[in-house]
Amino acid sequence: MVYHVMIGLLWAWFLRELWGQFNVRWVITAAVGSILPDIDHIYYFLGYGKRDSYAQQIFSYIRASEWRHLFYFVATGHKHLTSLSYHNIYTVVFFIISAAAASFFDWQVGVVLFGAMVSHYIFDMTDDVIQLGYINSNWKRWGRPKK
């Protein structure tokens, strides 16, 4: 998450260079935008994914207060959570188009926000490739995996 914010801020800094002006609102927007896509995780655990074995395992650790197990499970297993509905290439394309449209209409906050969100997904994908050697299946489909 810290990485996400750092990359978001890098994006804000890049735009500052590009536009030759600075606005503190952009920094905040970039930071928020860079972590916004991870609402998907919260939504997964509380909503559409709560019956998945991955989510169930985490709940059972929490219920049993087995924090060490929980930490280990999340640290080693989160890359294998492939059921996120909105971490996919379609969402990324959508926000790239949104950022381009915002730029076209000189809506700078929009460019900052959508661009920061795109940076989040690109980081996640790069992280997949580094840790797994490939991108997770959730990137290639829209919505929930078919059982």
Ligand SMILES: [Zn+2]
């Ligand atoms: Zn993410």
